[in-house]
Amino acid sequence: MREEMERDERVFVMGEDIGTRGGVFLATDGFLQKFGAERVIDTPLAESSIAGIALGAATSGMRPIAEMEFADFIWPVFNQIVGEAARVRYGTNGGLHVPLVLRAPYGGGVRGGLYHSQSVESFFAHVPGLKVVVPATPYDAKGLLKSAIRDDDPVVFLEHKRTYRLVRGEVPDEEYTLPIGVADVKLEGSDISVITYGLMLHHCIEAARELAKEGISVEVVDLRTLRPLDEATVLVSVRKTGKALVVHEDTRAVGIGAEVAATIAEKAFDRLDGPVTRLAGPDVPAMPFSPPLEEMFMLDSKNIADAVRTLARY
């Protein structure tokens, strides 16, 4: 964000506690001093207007980055993002467009309880006109965020809170971007494709390393973008391995896994050697607070390895 704000004076950030506080996760730490209060706007506690104001500024030629303090607080903006931003280009026949990034820290396993743990991606990934990006590594986060800021359409950019501290990785200082809508094979393998995104990528890689010791070769595909979905990369992998397990932290029903599984069933059916399987969060309304309850919700590498073993035996 800092590099993009230096590069393009149309880029500015707005959200709750992002100024003096530097954001509750310090994503904008030092921005106020560097860029000033006009480009680093501490907003009132009013999410709908954060998105609505960013939308109006975006159609007027600016490139706002609007921050939701937690993805759990995103519902008031649903109207402005789904009902409005996603339809502006289509509804004006190309007359206006919305170069807006809506950043939101999401996900659980952080003792966040019902209102600081939620995965919100599938609600937004359903919407034509939006792009939904979910990076899992620091390297991907930088390259994809730069692309999102430079994109001419609204991007919902979801950052898993647990990856902020859990995951460390090399991030080059130099300029680079990564394309939105392109998945990444994070680990090559030949027996089974595990398709995932976000925090679960790291659990899947850990599981794959364990399974390698048992002689099961797992290919791990990181979707990185949920809309538009990179069907080609998924299908190439599944056609190679013949087996697909889709893993996500979000609850199971009508989730991203259903979309990925349906795509595989439609387009790679003749190459499948087993049922396309989903491993996902349990269908309860949200993640509970107490440690054993939270652990019950969250998948880990052990759950994933078990699911892979079952599918591998098929």
Place this chain on the structure above:
Amino acid sequence: MGDGNPDIATLKSPANKVGAIRLDAPRMLAMYTQMVRSRTLDERVWLLNRQGKVALMSSAQGHEAAQIATVHALRPGQDWFYTYYRDLAVVVALGVPFKEIMLGYMAKAGEPFSGARQFPCHGAYPKYHIVNPSNVVGTRIPQAVGAALAAKMRREGTVVIVYFGDGAASTGDCHEGMNFAAIHKLPVVFFCENNRYAISVPLSKQIAVSNVAARAEGYGMPGLTVDGTDVAAAYEATAEAAAKARAGHGPTLIEAMVERALPHTSDDDDRKYRSREEMEEVKRRDPLPILKRQLEAIGVLNVELDARICEAAKREVDEATEFGEAAPYPTTEGFYDHVYAPQGGAPSP
């Protein structure tokens, strides 16, 4: 009028007069011409709806004086107009050709706001600085505030006006937008066209105070209620608000008391919730004869000139109707266009 509503007579008191910006006679005549044109078009479209040629119409009849006055008080071509569904006279006063407007009512190819994807005059017409994104009332209020934020950041001296009804004034977005605009002293004019009905729900069930403008104090901006059937009152209030906004002194909430002469839309029947006696009173506050009498009184309008204005408007509407009826519907060829930027939304340089 209904319980607890502002008394129109008191709005004409000197205390409600603002500043030194005064409306002159040539501009009043120009407003009258636009009002006749808008009314003639409005009446025709309503008729075309009854003939089955226009699917939906939300009439501006009764609101025109306030709408036209605001356009004259601002700078078309520079300022931005965030309209809502009842703002036909704003669109007319900004100079959008009737043929293009009619393409919208008839949902025909070449419609400039949305390619006939949206209801008439919804979408945007950047050439005329008109933005009207959706039918969800209130959502455009923070969006207009965002446009004003962009204008302030670029130090353009541009003002944004956002129009909305008394119903939209009840939305959370209205509150959030006004609050933010006042905090940051943004160059925006909030223009509430209060006709005292949100479809069928009367003002007394929308707000517990007597008028919408009373809220302005709570946001820390000026708020005033004007007689929206009087072009001078609406013009002077808007011109002063625009000058203040342009000078960096922040937003103003203007509430124009207007009349909704027809049901909410062509699909509505107001006989269930408005008495015929009330509608007689609405007719007495029709802004068109009011402005006509004002112009006659100062000797600017006579019978011959009025006939010429009306005849020209009728001709213009006739031509637009013929043009619209002859125009084809859009093909489905571009159905998938403009979901994303071309080339799948490749990053711009």
